[in-house]
Amino acid sequence: MKNERLNGKIVVITGASGGLGEQIARQCARNGANLYLLARSQGRLEQISTSIREQYKVKCTTIRLDITQYEQIPSVFQRIYEEAGKIDVLVNNSGYGIFAEAENIKIADVEGMFAVNVIGLIACTKEVIPSMCKQQSGQIINIASQAGKLATPKSSVYSASKHAVLGFTNSLRMEMSIYGVQVMSVNPGPIRTTFFDKADPSGSYLENLGRYMLDTEKVAANIIASMLTNRREINMPRWMDIAGTLHTLMPRVVERVGRKAFFKK
Template identity: 85%
Template sequence: MKNQRLMGKTIVITGASGGLGEQIAKQCAQNGAHLFLLARNEERLEQVAISIRELYKVRCTAIKLDVTQYDQIPPVFRRIYEEAGHIDVLVNNSGYGIFAEAENIRLADVEGMFAVNVVGLIACTKEVIPSMCQRKSGQIINIASQAGKLATPKSSVYSASKHAVLGFTNSLRMEMSRYGVQVMAVNPGPIRTTFFDKADPEGSYLESLGRFMLDTEKVAENIVASMLSNRREINLPRWMDFAGTLHTLMPRVVERLGRKAFFKK
């Protein structure tokens, strides 16, 4: 999908070594954007960057970054500013989940999910706010989740982390509106990626709901088409977003009627 607004823009994507992040990067490159790709897996990240440079003839730089190593974040962004001058779009895509009932979840996993999904996201965002506000342009895109709107059994901590992302995003949007900086939340349902290798190692979630999985390329298309626009949120799929809205209005009814389906993970 074409988005002429991206031609020649500088876009930074975290968690770009595979899955949704990789697809967003490829489609941004198709639209003529120059990229900085960040992720922990340096070898895989460099492979993605090489492929993008060869296919789309744009600048694409791979930089190793673990967003939980907070002291590493400022120097990485300083390097990007030194090389590119400014950042037009930041896509906070790094994230993971572990499915377990609250009684059984390990505190190490609780800390890990919040470190990546929330604190790492905020730390990266803080690195672009001053420049974007000064230039009075730019966009911050936070990949949240439908789980941040409708929490279900076995995803209590993951949902809590995505609730936090949405709360941060909604507040940030109002703060940045004074400077003309756009802030967009992306709330996808389950996407067919390696996310579930860690979240659902037994495969029960995929077995139950595999046919409802979102296609990675389609989700990326929606995101890239909305870059540098005033769109507030992307919510996919529509039926799941409707369920979340209905839960806000009638939580007791939705929880009672959906209980059996909610436990299918």
């Protein structure tokens, strides 16, 4: 499906060196957007950028950025504004998780998840707010997770970080609405990417729930179709979103009925 609204627009994507970020980049380019791809892996970014430029004939610039190095973020966005003049869409995609019971989680991993998933996301967002408010247009897309709506065993800290993303996004949406700036959260279930190489080195999650994994291209296509619209949030898959809603309404029942499934990772 084509999204004509993206043609000629400037889209900035964090965590663009693979997985969902790469797919979002490729599908944005297919729709005529010019891109700035940000991630730590400069080599991988260059490979993706070269492929995108050759295939889609759009501008695609890479900038190495570790979003936990907060002092670097302002200069990166200043460069983008100097080169492109504006940013139409910011996709805060950088994120990772570590699955471990609360008793066993390392404080370094707690700090790391919040540094990337929450503080880095907020720091990048702050860099586009003044300009988007001034131009009274633009969109901020925050990649959260169904884990931010329904926490399960061994994901306490990861879920907490995504709860924080949703809280920030929901507040920001109201703040930005008076300026005509759109804010959308994306809440996918597990996606078949390298995310689980780090989140679950044992492989038990993939072994137990691999058949329920979402496809990166389908998730990206849903996001692309909603770019520069006033859609509030994307929830995938449908059954997991229903489970999260039921948990809000009947938490004790859902936790009892779903107990066996929740402990499968």
